[in-house]
Amino acid sequence: MDQEDGRRLRALFEMATDGIITMNGRGIIENANPAAAELFGYAVTEMLGQKVNTLMGDHDRQHHDGYLQRYQRTRDPHIIGIGREVIGRRKNGEHFPLRLAVSEIKLDNGVLYTGILHDLTDFRRAQEEVIELNRELENKVSERTATLRAREKELKRALGRERELNELKSRFLSMASHEFKTPLSTVLSSAEIIELYQSADQQPKRLRHLDRIKAAVSQLTEVLDDFLSLSQLEQGKVAVIMQPVDVRALLATSIESSEGQLQAGQRILMEVDESVTSLHSDPKLLRHVLMNLISNAGKYSPENASITVRAQNKGARILLSVEDHGIGIPEADREHLFDRFFRAGNVENIKGTGLGLNIVHHYVDLLAGNVAFSSDLGRGTTFTVSLPNPPAHE
DSSP: OOHHHHHHHHHHHHHOSSEEEEEETTSBEEEEOHHHHHHHTOOHHHHTTSBGGGGBOHHHHHHHHHHHHHHHHHOOOSSBTTOEEEEEEOTTSOEEEEEEEEEEEEETTEEEEEEEEEEOHHHHHHHHHHHHHHHHHHHHHHHHHHHHHHHHHHHHHHHHHHHHHHHHHHHHHHHHHHHHHHHHHHHHHHHHHHHHOOSGGGHHHHHHHHHHHHHHHHHHHHHHHHHHHHHHHHTTOOOOOOEEEEHHHHHHHHHHHHGGGOOTTOEEEEEEOTTOOEEEEOHHHHHHHHHHHHHHHHHTSOTTOEEEEEEEEOSSEEEEEEEOOSOOOOGGGGGGTTSTTOOOTTOTTSOOOSOHHHHHHHHHHHTTOEEEEEEETTTEEEEEEEEESSOTTO
16 A cells, blocks of 8 residues: 555544544554544543453443454354444443444454444434334324224214114103003093983993093003103102101001002002011102002002012111012013113003103112012012111211
8 A cells, every 4th residue: 555545544534424443353442533532532542552342331341352252263253244233431431322343354463453333322312202202193193092982982872872862752652642542532432421321320321431531530640640750850850858767657558559559359468577667768759669569560460469568677778579479570671671661571451651660760769779679470570679777878
């Protein structure tokens, strides 16, 4: 190499933007360019004669000599001729990432290793920023996805409520049409017939049709009462007045008020545990519950059947039950029994609004209790109301 080529090579070495270091076979730095010195925070003169592992992170600094000896012994390269990312150590002790490529030059008097070093700090920072941006983007996507799913669920619920409302309207119109039309037809036809019975000897016939009119009006009143109760429940206008209630007296008055709705020959038996005397509840709501259950028991039982109303002490609970020996509840209908306007498949020819048990369920909830039933199709049903004793608020 002539002198001019040497100057050119030196100029390239000095002006290179990447750090360049040369070292001998013992790992001693023989030369370093300004970029390398600036990279590690040294002056060039401070680097010359130093072990190259001074510029390495803790792990590589401890094992570098072993790496070099192993390479010289086995010629199996780990960095030399390959290059890799390593951790550098600046004069002030700061560690930073860099890309290191090492080449080997054989000389007459030994071997020379040249390392080219590129600072990866900015690259790593940019990479971390990209990772963080991706993470933020993923979070935003997740949040947006969660929001969309929540909106989708809310839309489905809204559609479900609308569908349910439409079904309820359809049931109401069907039920109202039947429950109002039948008794009104009875009233109209009986009134027309009464007009024809004008002689004294036809008085029994007039009385029979007057009884039919009274029964039809009573049926209409029952339907309207159910509608009123449901409306008050939905508007939160049902007042609950908790007070001491004489259980035996409550059952007796509920039975007495229900006897007019029984079929021919039906009778109601009352069984009260001696330990059951009183409970803390709302007598008006509780009487409505019992009368509804007794009315259903009579409605869905044959003539001459018995109905048993019981009060039992179960420690922390008082159980009030109504047992009949009627048609029972089909298995497929049981999960919907307390739904509004729902009527079991085997009661289609028996008058009813499909609101009674729904109202019972709401009233029992207001009394801090629960209602359940057991049924044997064709043999009877028992409804049981469980109430706190002593009350939940004491």
